[in-house]
Amino acid sequence: AGTSLAKYDSAIVCKDGADTVASGSGTSLSDVPVVEGHNVVCTFTNTRRKGSITVVKDLFPSDDAGRFDLRVDGDVVKAAAGDGDSGSKDVAPGDYTVSELGANGTDLAKYDKSVACTRNGQAAESGAGASLGGVTVDSNDVVVCTITNTRRGGELTVIKDLAPDDDPGTFDLRIDADVVKADASD
Secondary structure (H helix, E strand, O other): OOOOHHHEEEEEEEEEOOEEEEEEEOOOOOOOOOOOOOOEEEEEEEEEOOEEEEEEEEEEOOOOOOEEEEEEOOEEEEEEEOOOOEEEEEEOOEEEEEEEEEEOOOOHHHEEEEEEEEEOOEEEEEEEOOEEEEEEEOOOOEEEEEEEEEEOOOOOOOOOOOOOOOOOOOEEEEEOOEEEEEEEOO
């Protein structure tokens, strides 16, 4: 009914009473000994395979000093992550939340945040913010979620003030080496 055995690890144990007479891994077992008058019971055990979620930190600019705790649901998979750091977790099939918290005094309010995931190399869930719910993982899936933080810029304004106000002098106003206002007066 649509069940894929590739999503399971399978094993078989055959017992005659309390005695194991045959066992093995896989979905079939040959040469199971049955003695006349005995009842051999074979039990198939299928254990669902896990998938994995890896959370990657991407910072702009890459040398930003911010540090972040990367999480899958409530578990920290990488503490104090900087640009390029990552952490992983093996998970049972289901839906998960990928998120981050500021670490070592980092204030998330100073960053624009987004999350983009891939599942087995193909684009998957994505969204804005420091948290993304509904990240779906199935058996054998490899999910990679990148949390990108772009440091918000500020603005620097340079104002010329002359004394006296009617002084005829003009000046080039600079920020670093860039002239932001040429021939500025009062």
